[in-house]
Amino acid sequence: MSLIEFQAVSKSYPIYQSPSDRLKELLTFNRKRFHDDFWALRDVSFSIPRGQTFCIVGENGSGKSTLLQIVAGILQPSSGTVRVNGRVSALLELGSGFNPEFTGRDNVYLNAAILGFTSSQIDKVYPKIEEFAEIGDFIHQPVKTYSSGMVVRLAFAVAIHVDPEILIVDEALAVGDIYFRQRCLRKVHELRSRGTTILFVSHAAGDVKAIGDRVLWLDKGRVRELGDPDRVIAKYLAAMTEKDSAYLESTHRPGVAATPQQSRPPEIVTTIPNIDHRHGDRRAEIIGIAVMDAFGRPMSILQPGAPAIVRISARANEHVALPNVGFMLRNHLGMDFAGTNTTREGVELPPMTPGDIITVDFHLDIPAFYPGAFSFSPAIADGTLISYKMCDWIDNAIALQMGHGDGQVYGYIHLPCRVEVNARLAPAPPQEVNIA
Secondary structure (H helix, E strand, O other): OEEEEEEEEEEEEEEOOOHHHHHHHHHOOOOOOOOEEEEEEEEEEEEEEOOOEEEEEOOOOOOHHHHHHHHHOOOOOOEEEEEEOOOEEEEOOOOOOOOOOOEHHHHHHHHHHHOOOOHHHHHHHHHHHHHHHOOHHHHHOEHHHOOHHHHHHHHHHHHHOOOOOEEEEEOHHHHOOHHHHHHHHHHHHHHHHOOOEEEEEOOOHHHHHHHOOEEEEEEOOEEEEEEOHHHHHHHHHHHHHHHHHHHHHHHOOOOOOOOOHHHOOOOOOOOOOOOOOEEOOOOEEEEEEEEEOOOOOEOOEEOOOOEEEEEEEEEEOOOEOOEEEEEEEEOOOOOEEEEEEOOOOOOOOOOEOOOOEEEEEEEEEOOOEOOOEEEEEEEEEEEOOOOEEEEEEEOOOEEEEEOOOOOOOOOOEOOOOOOOOOOOOOOOOOOOOOOO
């Protein structure tokens, strides 16, 4: 028997042009319509057996969150049938279910009580929740004083320790740091092994492929694909890549011929999109990083085989005798995948004095990695490859999704190779045998 079953489920929201239209409709006792229907879901059908990890992908506004809220019982469908058999623990919008005026501890007890736990049962599980959340003394402070990362830490800790039969996770891990995301994903694997049914929504294709048993692709509220993660994710990424290419083509100014970026002097970049962690003596510091195509346009997705430029700008705060600029490429699990630097590539940078700014362009062809999110961590050091002092290192300064190439990637990376088929050997002629 399926633990969750959707049969031709649709959900619509009334859209009014003005508040007065809503009032007019009420005054006519809904006999006359003054609204348009927005269909968040249309004829969605699927079933999820016990113990399966069911992932949902799709663009923003495709109906993913609406579907999960229906499973959680927050919303009711406009039509169709929904059956959910089991205790549901939902991690939906950031901090949903938390009272901002209550302390973290109070919210733990409140949420667990709503799920049917007694005070003695909560007392037993509370130390594990506090330990997993790792927010220290903030557990005794009002939730309104928490950062977004602290809220999701506590919310996830509660969701996984209330013995759920069905765990719903909706993009909550996107605001967490890599350390916490890795712990959460390990916990998800643990829950899978214990037979917990998991509904997981994420834009990270690598996470979906790593934990998903089946994937549902929603497109404008309708089921676009449903099935094996590798097949569905490949089609989804291909569609997103095609859409992005069409956008770039439509926004390119007509009549202006683009020239490759390498024909112009490098420009200083001063933007660092993200800083998970930063360390070094700061005698020099990274001031910007960008990943661009061959024409100097920022890349929104990594295209296998396409030329790319990783541009890094750094400024010296003190004298740096042997500057070495580079970057590390990591996958969605935080594993160092590949990296390089100016010294490794045989480029000797001149010494830097306080105030000097240097910009380095790394030209590369994007390898055919498996579909997933990859981050670039830029750094500048002083010294040689054997002996150096780190001046500045920024973890995961910019992250991009790997697009879908021409063929399937088996494992982590497609090895460039040349295939040669030997000519078929002709059968040997029969030998004559002389019998004396």
